[in-house]
Amino acid sequence: MRSFSYSRPATLREACRGMEHTRFLAGGTNLIDLMKSDVERPVHVVDIKSLPLTRIEARPDGGLRLGALVSNADTAAHPLVVERYPLLASAILAGASPQIRNIATNGGNLNQRTRCHYFYDPAMACNKRASGTGCAARGGRNRIMAVLGTSDDCIATFPSDMCIALAALDATVNLYGPGGERTVGLRDYHCLPGDTPWRDNILQPGEIVTAIDLPPAPFGPHHTYLKIRDRLSFAFAIVSVAVGLQVEDGLIRRGGIALGGVGTKPWCVPEAEALLNGRPPSHALFRDVAELLLRGAVADRDNAAKIRLAPRVVERALWQAASGTPQSQTDKTIC
Ligand SMILES: Cc1cc2nc3c(=O)[nH]c(=O)nc-3n(C[C@H](O)[C@H](O)[C@H](O)COP(=O)(O)OP(=O)(O)OC[C@H]3O[C@@H](n4cnc5c(N)ncnc54)[C@H](O)[C@@H]3O)c2cc1C
Numbered sequence: 342m343r344s345f346s347y348s349r350p351a352t353l354r355e356a357c358r359g360m361e362h363t364r365f366l367a368g369g370t371n372l373i374d375l376m377k378s379d380v381e382r383p384v385h386v387v388d389i390k391s392l393p394l395t396r397i398e399a400r401p402d403g404g405l406r407l408g409a410l411v412s413n414a415d416t417a418a419h420p421l422v423v424e425r426y427p428l429l430a431s432a433i434l435a436g437a438s439p440q441i442r443n444i445a446t447n448g449g450n451l452n453q454r455t456r457c458h459y460f461y462d463p464a465m466a467c468n469k470r471a472s473g474t475g476c477a478a479r480g481g482r483n484r485i486m487a488v489l490g491t492s493d494d495c496i497a498t499f500p501s502d503m504c505i506a507l508a509a510l511d512a513t514v515n516l517y518g519p520g521g522e523r524t525v526g527l528r529d530y531h532c533l534p535g536d537t538p539w540r541d542n543i544l545q546p547g548e549i550v551t552a553i554d555l556p557p558a559p560f561g562p563h564h565t566y567l568k569i570r571d572r573l574s575f576a577f578a579i580v581s582v583a584v585g586l587q588v589e590d591g592l593i594r595r596g597g598i599a600l601g602g603v604g605t606k607p608w609c610v611p612e613a614e615a616l617l618n619g620r621p622p623s624h625a626l627f628r629d630v631a632e633l634l635l636r637g638a639v640a641d642r643d644n645a646a647k648i649r650l651a652p653r654v655v656e657r658a659l660w661q662a663a664s665g666t667p668q669s670q671t672d673k674t675i676c
């Protein structure tokens with residue numbers, strides 16, 4: 342690990358002075374690994390754990406605000422999350438291990454970097470790590486890579502489970518930085534790689550995530566987070582689907598759907614969600630929704646199986662949500 346300077350400010354203003362080559366340190370479960378691997382090389386590390394971003398609060402509109410520094414474990418176990426947003430609790434519990442979820446924070450989960458193995462290896466070409474060096478994953482070992490939202494420069498998946506549920510729930514992200522406060526939809530927060538794959542999200546220098554807002558949730562029992570992975574523990578999604586449905590009198594009034602494991606960012610297709618409105622659940626409808634979600638998917642050398650698997654996972658998740666049987670077999674209990 343290279344040497345760096347360190348500070349632990351007590352106020353947001355101090356933390357967001359916008360110094361160059363700075364990284365915020367929250368739980369450190371991703372940043373420290375990357376620094377040890379010489380992938381992240383911050384000159385200055387701003388430890389944000391003393392900032393007052395540690396609360397979960399009900400909003401006057403019936404929604405919920407999740408502080409950026411609340412741990413993933415505390416978020417999943419919070420009574421208001423369990424009661425109103427079980428989809429989110431389920432997605433968080435499908436990720437990582439109890440130990441990691443105890444330390445990892447909500448802001449860190451949003452900003453965690455890809456798990457592409459070439460990105461983690463400074464000896465390999467990687468446009469995301471070192472701009473203009475090429476992409477070793479193209480034509481390489483790429484079974485786990487993305488099939489949606491890719492570019493010539495990068496085919497890495499976005500790895501979070503939590504963010505897939507947040508996208509289906511249409512959450513918003515609150516930011517604070519040298520330019521003041523602003524809010525952005527979770528669906529617009531992460532960037533497609535395009536020809537700037539090193540840019541993971543829309544954060545400006547010095548800008549920090551302060552909280553995530555969840556809108557009032559009308560989904561009730563009609564939700565599911567279905568995650569397919571190589572093994573039950575410590576594995577990122579090969580394909581995951583977050584679904585929430587508002588169902589009345591046997592008709593779907595509204596649906597939120599997002600895919601993980603297949604895209605370079607949480608993958609949402611508003612036309613696919615709109616297709617559900619006012620329709621009863623049916624095999625034909627769910628097949629059409631799955632087809633729209635996967636429209637434009639492109640495989641590289643090894644990852645074509647994702648394009649065959651994903652529609653089936655989408656259809657199954659939609660049936661689980663529609664039937665009000667949300668428990669996927671991969672849900673874990675809190676330890
Ligand atoms: C073995 C292992 C298995 C895992 N499995 C899964 C999994 O299955 N599913 C899954 O979703 N995740 C998984 N993870 C990833 C884990 O969820 C993330 O490492 C964690 O959420 C990051 O949170 P953190 O607080 O530790 O972030 P840190 O490591 O502290 O930070 C990560 C990045 O976010 C930035 N950052 C942190 N907080 C903020 C903020 N408030 N504002 C702006 N930038 C910020 C940091 O500067 C850094 O760039 C796994 C991790 C490990 C080590």
Ligand code: SF4
Binds near residue numbers: 478
């Ligand atoms: S897929 Fe992206 S992260 Fe992986 S090697 Fe290529 S450029 Fe780097």
